[in-house]
Amino acid sequence: MGNSCQQRVSGLRASPFQVSYENTACIPTxxxxxxxxxxxxxxxxxxxxxxxxxxxxxxLPELGGESTLEVWRAPCAPETGYDGEIRYSRTDAVLFGCLPFEEGRVPGMEQATYYAYRSILACQQRLGYPYLLRTWNYLPDIHREEGGLERYRAFCLGRHRILETTPNFEHHLVAATAMGTRTSQGLIYFLAALEPGVRVENPRQVSAFHYPSRYAPRSPSFSRATLKSWGSEAHLYISGTASIVGHETQHVGNPSAQLDEILNNLQALADNARCLHGLKIQALNELSLLKVYLRQGVDRASIAQRLQQRLGGGVPTLFLQGDICRNDLLLEIEAFHA
Ligand code: 3EB
Structure with a gap:
């Protein structure tokens, strides 16, 4: 890499990037x-x-009349480029990569997923960032049936088929978001690093990779969160979190009760990260960023209001419209803690 960027604070390597939501900035600037x-x-x-x-x-459409940009900044200039279909931006510490989810060349969701993740793994190897920390999967029409299988379930199958070929794969599963879009072009982006993070699970929820087979022919290959220490600092990347207790959806048809259950899940996950791994987090208002996905028809204003009551309104929050993987889930929240 051309210019090295080992940022040191008190002799310790600090966070390799920070993330913010910006409402007034413009893209060219x-x-x-x-x-x-x-x-x-x-x-x-x-x-x-x-x-x-x-x-x-x-x-995914942003709700609430804003047009927010999500901005990731590094302590130094990244190197950017293309690795085949993957566009990337990297520093000494992290690789961010993004690829279109191509279904044209190969038939079916399962195969398309398999090949997308095969490209990601190969890109990580070539560029030298062997450990995934988190993935985001935006997939067209996830509820449509294709060859007798719902497309989200076919996605789970393809993802499992490729990831299970990697060493100790369950141990290395990472945080994820999987969200349905209404446009024809899907997208996957990911964050990878030189050393692995730690998988964090939620005691209120069955680990997704242990879901019973009625949800998908192969279980969803993700962890509830990834904890990554960066020297003196730590990041917690929290997966899309839904109103699921055990492995069952709770409060079908009731968005505000689903929200409360999600907040209970997020609190339990934060508690687990603190108790098992010493992460410095007590309350959910200490989270750095939230992304709330709402199914079409769910009222943003009432969810935003209730969220404000529970968290005090101090956590920057972005509202997007999307199709959450299970039909009966009305909303889902992912989070970042730095
Ligand atoms: C759940 O907890 C809700 O398949 O990557 C959330 C986050 C969900 C990620 C994935 C699925 C995924 O099962 C759905």
Whole structure:
């Protein structure tokens, strides 16, 4: 890599990036920032990014009338480029990669997923970041049946088939989001590093990789969170978290009760990260960022209000519309803690 960027604070390596939501910034200005690692926009695909590999568009509508950008900044200028179909941005510490989810070339969701993840694993090997920390999977039409199988379940099958070929794969499962889109182009992006994070599970929930087979022919290959220490600091990457206790959906048809259950799940997960791994987090209002996904028809304002009552309104929160993997789930929340 050209310019090395070992940032040291009191002799210890510090966080390799920070993430913020920005409502007033504009894309061309942000892309001129040398230390910009990743820029994520939401909704309609942005034209005029000049093919900058750091610019990613998640084609889910943002709710609430804003047009927010998610900005990841590194302590130094990243190196950017393309590895086949994967666009990447990397520093000495992390690799961020993004690829279109291509279903044209290979038939079916399962195969497309298998090949997408095979490309990701190969890219990690080539560039030298062998450990995934987190993945985001935005997949068109996840509830549609294809060859007798719901597409989300076919995704789980393809992801499991490739990941189970890696050493000690359950131990190394990482946090994830899997969300249905209403556009034709899907997208996967991921974060990888030189050393692994720690898998964190939730005592209120059956680990997704141990779900009974009625949910999918192969269980969903993700952990409830990944904890990654960066020297004196730590990040907790929290998966999309839903109103599931054990392995069953709770409060079918009731969005605000689902929200309360999600917050109970997030608190239990934070408690686990603190008690088992010493993460410095007590209350959910200490989380750095939230992303709330709402199924079409769920009222944003009432969810936002209840969230504010519970968390005090101090945690930056982005609301997106998406299809959560199970039909009876009305919302889902992912989070980042730094
Ligand atoms: C759940 O807990 C809800 O398949 O990668 C959440 C986050 C969910 C990630 C995935 C699925 C995934 O089962 C669904």
């Amino acid at each position: 942000l892309l001129k920032e040398e230390d910009l690692l990743v820029l994520i926009s939401f909704g309609q695909e942005v034209r005029g990014g000049g093919g900058d590999p750091r610019l990613v568009t998640v084609e």
